[in-house]
Amino acid sequence: MHRxxxxxxxxxxxxxxxGCASGDDWSKPRPTPSAVGVLGAGFIxxxxxxAPESTVTPSPGSxxxxxxxxxxxxxxLTAGDDRPTKALVGAVEEWAGEEDVDLRTVTASDAxxxxxxxxxxxxxRPDLVVSAGNDLVxxxxxxxxxxxxxxxxxVGAELAEPTENVTAVDWSGASFRGEGLGMSSTYDPASxxxxxxxxxxxxxxxxxLSGHTGIVVWLDEF
Numbered sequence: 001m002h003r004x005x006x007x008x009x010x011x012x013x014x015x016x017x018x019g020c021a022s023g024d025d026w027s028k029p030r031p032t033p034s035a036v037g038v039l040g041a042g043f044i045x046x047x048x049x050x051a052p053e054s055t056v057t058p059s060p061g062s063x064x065x066x067x068x069x070x071x072x073x074x075x076x077l078t079a080g081d082d083r084p085t086k087a088l089v090g091a092v093e094e095w096a097g098e099e100d101v102d103l104r105t106v107t108a109s110d111a112x113x114x115x116x117x118x119x120x121x122x123x124x125r126p127d128l129v130v131s132a133g134n135d136l137v138x139x140x141x142x143x144x145x146x147x148x149x150x151x152x153x154x155v156g157a158e159l160a161e162p163t164e165n166v167t168a169v170d171w172s173g174a175s176f177r178g179e180g181l182g183m184s185s186t187y188d189p190a191s192x193x194x195x196x197x198x199x200x201x202x203x204x205x206x207x208x209l210s211g212h213t214g215i216v217v218w219l220d221e222f
Contacts, residue, residue: 026073026102026124033072033127035209037065044212052164052214058203066206070100075126077117079108079133084174084192088132088156091197095205114139128153128208130201134176140166141178151213153204156192164214169204171196171219 042059050056076092078085089105096103104124108117118139121129131140131154144152145163157176158168173191196219203217 026104026126030071030073031069033209034069035206036067036069039063039066039206039210043206050212050215053162053216055216055218056207056212057218057220060199063199063203063206066209067099068101068205068209071102072099072128073102073124073126074104074128074130075121075124076103076105077108077121077129077131077136078105079114079117079135082133082189084156084189085133087192087194087197088200091194091201092130092132092155094198095201108133108135111135115142118143122147122150125150127151128205130155130204132156137176137178151208153208155200155204156197158216162214162216167204167208167213167215167217169200169207169217169219171200 040059040062043062044050044056044058074092074096076089076096078089093103095101104126106117106121106124108114114135118136122143129150129152131137131152134157137154137157137159140152140154141159141161144150144159144166148163148165150165152166154166154168156170156174158170159166160177162168171191172186173188176187200217200219203219207213207215207217
């Protein structure tokens with residue numbers, strides 16, 4: 001091989017190796033993400049440590065002082081192309097972009113792919129899995145009790161019997177809890193406004209980062 005060609009080959013190989021070792025490789029160890037800032041006094045009220053499965057109704061904006069440390073690894077797990085799901089997905093993507101979150105998306109292609117999609121999200125070992133889409137509620141109820149070390153945030157819905165690693169953000173126009181319970185009579189797709197979905201993502205993330213997990217964050221006062 002001529003020397004110029006050899007040199008070019010070495011440069012290309014080095015570039016490939018550098019790419020493989022880039023920050024995009026989630027298999028590398030990293031510091032545990034932390035909360036930057038603290039919750040406002042009106043987030044959980046007088047109860048400093050809400051009981052698992054309890055519901056808190058934070059005062060508007062009481063979560064705004066908390067953000068993730070840079071580079072937090074989040075998987076957005078989503079299913080469905082209805083307007084509420086699209087609004088939630090957009091809110092998660094906007095939050096991730098504004099807060100320097102390392103976001104990756106796993107999308108279930110159809111009903112047969114719901115459980116496999118949850119498994120794909122788990123296999124990535126993120127700091128947090130954020131779920132958007134009612135179709136994922138039942139699969140998550142099946143999987144989450146067996147993966148207590150993995151934190152989940154469900155936005156715009158909730159699990160009927162969540163474990164300590166599942167936090168939900170809900171409101172009266174949402175509150176779907178699985179096929180066995182049916183759709184809430186107050187379900188209202190129009191309630192999934194951009195502003196409410198943005199607040200839901202931020203309030204839920206603030207709760208998880210602050211160690212208040214396994215609860216339902218209720219945003220009816222938003």
